[in-house]
Amino acid sequence: MQGNNSGSRDTILEIQDLVAGYGASEVLHGISMDIQVGEIVTMVGANGAGKTTTLRSICGLTNIRGGTVLFKGLKTTGKAPHVMSARGLAFVPQERSIFPSLSVHENLEMGGYRLADDGRFEERVERVYGRFPVLDQRRKQRAGTLSGGERRMLAIGRGLMSNPDLLMLDEPSLGLAPKLVEEVFRHIQEIHEDGTTVFVVEQNARRALSIADRAYVIELGRIRHQGSGQELLQDPEVQRAYLGG
Amino acid sequence: MGIAAQLLVNGLIAGGTYALAAIGYSMVYGALKFINFAHGSIAMVGAYIAFVLFSLGGIPIIPAFLLSMALTALLGVLVERLAYRPLRASPKLASLTTSVAVSFALDASVMMLLGAEIRSFRLPMQRTFQIGPVYLTLVQTVIIACSFAFMFGLYFLLTFTKLGKSIRAIADDLLLAEISGINGNLVIAAVFAIGSALAAAAGVLIGMETNLQPTMGFMITVKAFAAVVLGGLGNVYGAILGGFIIGIVENLGAWYISPVWKDSIAYVILILVLFVRPAGLLGKPEDATVV
Amino acid sequence: MFASYGLIVHLLVIIAIYGILSLSLNLVLGVTGLFSIAHAAFYGVGAYTSALLTMRGIPWVVAMPAGMVLAGIVAYIIGIPTVRLVGDYLAVVTLGLGEIARAVFRNWISVTRGPMGLPGIPSASIFGFTFGTAEQYLVLAAICLLVVYVICQRLLSSPFGRVLKAIREDQRATLALGKNVDRFKMWSFVIGAAMAGLAGSLFAHYIGFIDPSSFVMWLTFFLFLIIVLGGLGNNLGTVLATVVFVAAREGLRFVGLPDWINPAALQQFVFGMLLVVMTLFKPEGLIPARKVTYRRYRQRVEG
Ligand SMILES: Nc1ncnc2c1ncn2[C@@H]1O[C@H](COP(=O)(O)OP(=O)(O)O)[C@@H](O)[C@H]1O
Numbered sequence: 001m002q003g004n005n006s007g008s009r010d011t012i013l014e015i016q017d018l019v020a021g022y023g024a025s026e027v028l029h030g031i032s033m034d035i036q037v038g039e040i041v042t043m044v045g046a047n048g049a050g051k052t053t054t055l056r057s058i059c060g061l062t063n064i065r066g067g068t069v070l071f072k073g074l075k076t077t078g079k080a081p082h083v084m085s086a087r088g089l090a091f092v093p094q095e096r097s098i099f100p101s102l103s104v105h106e107n108l109e110m111g112g113y114r115l116a117d118d119g120r121f122e123e124r125v126e127r128v129y130g131r132f133p134v135l136d137q138r139r140k141q142r143a144g145t146l147s148g149g150e151r152r153m154l155a156i157g158r159g160l161m162s163n164p165d166l167l168m169l170d171e172p173s174l175g176l177a178p179k180l181v182e183e184v185f186r187h188i189q190e191i192h193e194d195g196t197t198v199f200v201v202e203q204n205a206r207r208a209l210s211i212a213d214r215a216y217v218i219e220l221g222r223i224r225h226q227g228s229g230q231e232l233l234q235d236p237e238v239q240r241a242y243l244g245g
Numbered sequence: 246m247g248i249a250a251q252l253l254v255n256g257l258i259a260g261g262t263y264a265l266a267a268i269g270y271s272m273v274y275g276a277l278k279f280i281n282f283a284h285g286s287i288a289m290v291g292a293y294i295a296f297v298l299f300s301l302g303g304i305p306i307i308p309a310f311l312l313s314m315a316l317t318a319l320l321g322v323l324v325e326r327l328a329y330r331p332l333r334a335s336p337k338l339a340s341l342t343t344s345v346a347v348s349f350a351l352d353a354s355v356m357m358l359l360g361a362e363i364r365s366f367r368l369p370m371q372r373t374f375q376i377g378p379v380y381l382t383l384v385q386t387v388i389i390a391c392s393f394a395f396m397f398g399l400y401f402l403l404t405f406t407k408l409g410k411s412i413r414a415i416a417d418d419l420l421l422a423e424i425s426g427i428n429g430n431l432v433i434a435a436v437f438a439i440g441s442a443l444a445a446a447a448g449v450l451i452g453m454e455t456n457l458q459p460t461m462g463f464m465i466t467v468k469a470f471a472a473v474v475l476g477g478l479g480n481v482y483g484a485i486l487g488g489f490i491i492g493i494v495e496n497l498g499a500w501y502i503s504p505v506w507k508d509s510i511a512y513v514i515l516i517l518v519l520f521v522r523p524a525g526l527l528g529k530p531e532d533a534t535v536v
Numbered sequence: 537m538f539a540s541y542g543l544i545v546h547l548l549v550i551i552a553i554y555g556i557l558s559l560s561l562n563l564v565l566g567v568t569g570l571f572s573i574a575h576a577a578f579y580g581v582g583a584y585t586s587a588l589l590t591m592r593g594i595p596w597v598v599a600m601p602a603g604m605v606l607a608g609i610v611a612y613i614i615g616i617p618t619v620r621l622v623g624d625y626l627a628v629v630t631l632g633l634g635e636i637a638r639a640v641f642r643n644w645i646s647v648t649r650g651p652m653g654l655p656g657i658p659s660a661s662i663f664g665f666t667f668g669t670a671e672q673y674l675v676l677a678a679i680c681l682l683v684v685y686v687i688c689q690r691l692l693s694s695p696f697g698r699v700l701k702a703i704r705e706d707q708r709a710t711l712a713l714g715k716n717v718d719r720f721k722m723w724s725f726v727i728g729a730a731m732a733g734l735a736g737s738l739f740a741h742y743i744g745f746i747d748p749s750s751f752v753m754w755l756t757f758f759l760f761l762i763i764v765l766g767g768l769g770n771n772l773g774t775v776l777a778t779v780v781f782v783a784a785r786e787g788l789r790f791v792g793l794p795d796w797i798n799p800a801a802l803q804q805f806v807f808g809m810l811l812v813v814m815t816l817f818k819p820e821g822l823i824p825a826r827k828v829t830y831r832r833y834r835q836r837v838e839g
C-alpha cells in the first residue's frame with residue numbers, strides 16, 4: 001500500500017469536515033468518516049440526506065468548500081473522475097449507471113478501459129460473467145434493452161472491471177423487487193468476501209446494516225450515528241428512525 | 246429511364262460529400278450535445294489547405310489531400326480547446342453563438358488571406374466514361390470511392406476499436422464514461438479531429454467536383470445540417486443516410502422542378518419530416534423533445 | 537470632422553431600424569432563449585411585402601402591418617413543428633428558412649424581380665402626410681423604435697415576460713409550474729418575427745430599393761453580436777449596443793486600409809473574434825441585465 005502519510009496504514013478513505021454542495025446550496029455540513037482496507041462500510045439515511053452527494057464529493061463531482069478527502073492518503077479535490085478511477089476508485093451511480101446504446105460486453109469493456117491493454121482483460125471479464133450469469137447470456141445485447149435488475153448487475157459488473165481498491169455503490173437495491181434486492185446484497189457480500197473494499201450507501205437500512213462491518217447514519221448533511229453494523233441495528237434511536245420500529 | 250439513373254448517380258456523388266460533412270456534425274452533437282455551426286467552415290478551410298498545397302505549393306494531389314485532412318483535424322481540435330471547452334458547463338446558447346462566430350471568423354480569414362474569388366483545382370481528370378446509361382468523370386468516381394472508403398473506415402473504428410467504443414460511450418453519457426476511467430477531454434478531442442478530417446475530405450471533394458469559394462462553408466453547413474437532422478441528431482449512420490437522401494432528392498428536384506430551387510428542396514423536405522417524425526429517420530424520439 | 541449633417545441623420549435612421557431588429561431578436565433569443573437564425577428572413581418578408589403592396593397602390597399604413605402579419609404567420613408555421621423540440625431544431629429549421637426566403641426573393645422573378653431588386657419603392661405616408669425627407673423619416677423611425685422599446689419593456693415585466701425568462705433559465709421547472717411552455721415560446725417567436733417585419737418595412741421605404749442581398753445570414757449574425765454585447769435579455773443594453781455597433785460598422789468604412797485587405801472580410805473577422813471573446817470572457821454582456829442572475833446570486837451568497 002502506498003501513501004501512509006496519514007499515519008494509519010490501512011485507511012483507504014478518510015474524510016474530514018467535508019463541506020460540499022451544488023452551486024449556491026450547501027448539502028454536506030461537515031462530514032467526517034473513514035474506511036479501512038478490507039472493510040464493508042455502509043452509510044444509511046433518508047432520501048435527500050446527502051448520501052449521493054457524499055459519494056459524488058469523493059469522486060470530485062461536487063463543489064467542495066471545506067474539509068479534505070484523502071483516498072489512499074492522497075487528496076482527491078480537483079482530480080478528474082478518470083484520474084480517480086485510475087487510482088483505484090470505482091463508483092456505481094444510483095441512476096444512469098450503464099451505457100444504454102452499447103452492448104453488455106462493450107459496457108464491461110468501458111469499465112475496464114484503463115486496464116484494457118494489460119492482457120488480463122479476458123480473465124476479468126470472465127470473472128464478471130461468472131458472477132452474473134444473466135450478463136453472460138446477453139453479451140451482445142444492447143444494454144438499454146435490459147430489465148432493471150439486469151441493469152443493476154451490469155452496473156456493478158462495470159464497476160468491478162477496473163479492479164478497484166474501493167468499490168462505491170449508490171443505493172444498489174433501489175426500486176428492485178424483494179427477490180432481486182436479496183440477490184444484489186448477496187453479490188455485494190460475495191464481492192467483499194473476495195477481497196474488495198466496499199462502501200455502499202442505502203435507504204434500505206436494515207439490509208445494509210446487516211452486512212456492514214461499520215456504518216454511518218447521515219441526517220440532513222451531518223453524521224448522526226456511527227458504529228458497527230450490529231450496534232446500530234440494536235440502537236433504539238436508529239431503530240425508531242430507520243428500521244420502522 | 247436513362248436520365249433517372251444519371252440523376253440518381255449524381256445524387257449519390259453529391260450525397261457522399263454531404264454525408265462526409267454530416268458525420269462530423271453528428272459526432273460532435275453526440276459528444277457535446279450542441280450543433281457546431283463552424284463545421285462547414287472547417288470543411289472549407291480543409292478544401293483551401295489542399296488547394297494551397299496542390300495549386301500553389303506544387304505538392305501532388307494525394308499527399309496534399311491527406312495533409313489537408315491532418316491539418317484540418319488539428320484546426321478542429323484547436324477550435325474545441327480554445328472556443329468550446331471553456332463553455333462546456335455554460336448554457337447551450339453560449340456554445341451555439343460561439344460556433345457561429347468561429348464560422349464567420351474562419352470564412353473571413355480565408356477571404357483576407359486568399360481573396361474572395363472563385364478558385365479551382367484544375368485537375369486533369371475530367372475525362373468522361375460511360376457505365377450503362379450513366380456518364381461519370383474520373384473525379385466523380387474518386388468522390389464515390391473516397392466517400393465510401395471513409396464511411397467504411399468510420400464504421401470499423403466505431404464498432405471494433407477501443408477509441409470508437411469510447412466515442413460511443415461518451416455520446417451515451419459523458420459523466421459515466423469519465424467515472425469509468427475514460428479521459429473525456431481526450432476522446433472529445435479525437436471526435437473533433439476525426440470529424441474535422443472527414444469535413445476536410447468533403448470540402449476537397451466538393452472543391453474538385455465544382456470549385457472553391459470562402460463562402461462554400463455555409464453551403465456545406467446548410468446541407469450537412471439538413472442531413473443530420475433528417476437522419477436523426479447524434480446518430481452517425483442517420484447522418485450518412487440523410488446526406489445521401491438530400492443529395493439524391495436535390496438532383497431529382499433540380500431536374501424535374503427547377504434548378505433554381507435546388508438548395509431549398511432539402512429544407513422543404515426537412516421541415517415536412519419534422520412535422521411527422523421529429524427525431525429524424527434513425528433517431529430516438531425521446532432525444533428530440535424537450536426535457 | 538467630415539461626418540456631415542446628412543450622414544448623421546442617415547446613421548440615426550439606420551440605428552433606429554436596427555434597434556427595432558435587435559430588440560425583436562432580443563425578445564426571441566435573449567429573453568426566451570430560442571436560437572432563431574432566421575431573423576434576416578422575417579426582416580426580408582416584412583420589407584418585400586410592404587414594398588410590393590405599396591407599389592401596387594396600397595397605402596403604407598396597410599402595407600406595413602401586412603408585412604408584420606405575414607412575417608408572424610411564417611414564424612407561426614415554422615414554429616409548429618419546432619418549438620416543442622430541443623432548441624437545436626429551431627436553429628436548423630430557421631437556418632433553412634433563411635435559405636428558402638432568400639431563394640424566393642431571388643427566384644420568384646415575376647414578383648420580386650429577383651437579383652435585380654425592387655427600385656422605386658414609395659416613401660412611407662400616413663393619411664396623406666409623406667415622410668419624404670430624411671429628417672421626417674427619422675421622426676417616424678424613432679417613434680417606431682420607441683413603441684417597440686416600450687412594448688418590449690412591458691413584456692419583460694409582465695407575467696408573460698417572467699414566464700419567458702423562466703423558460704430560458706430552466707424549461708423543466710417552468711413546465712413543472714404547469715405553464716404551457718410551447719405556447720409561450722410560440723408567442724415570443726411570432727411577436728419577434730412581426731417586429732422584424734416592421735423593421736423591414738421601415739428599411740424598404742427609407743432606402744427605396746431592396747434586393748435579396750439585404751437579407752443575408754450575416755445580418756442575423758450582426759444582430760447576435762449586438763444583443764450579446766448588450767447583455768442578453770436587456771432591452772436598454774440592446775439599444776445602446778446597436779448605437780455602438782452600427783456606428784462602428786459605418787465608421788470602419790472610413791478607416792484607411794491597405795488595399796490587400798478586403799474591408800468586408802476584415803469587418804467580419806473582427807466581429808467574429810469579438811463575439812467569441814465576449815462569450816468566453818464576459819457572457820453577461822457589457823451591460824448585464826438588471827435582474828438577479830444565478831451567477832450574481834451565487835456571488836452574493838458565497839461572498
Ligand atoms: N445537482 C444538484 N443540484 C442542486 N441540489 C442538489 C443536486 N443533487 C442533489 N441536490 C440536493 O442535495 C440534497 C441531498 O441530495 P442527495 O445527496 O442526492 O441525497 P440522497 O442521495 O441521500 O437521497 C437534496 O436536498 C437535493 O435536493
Ligand SMILES: [Mg+2]
Nearest residue numbers: 051052094171
Ligand atoms: Mg441518492
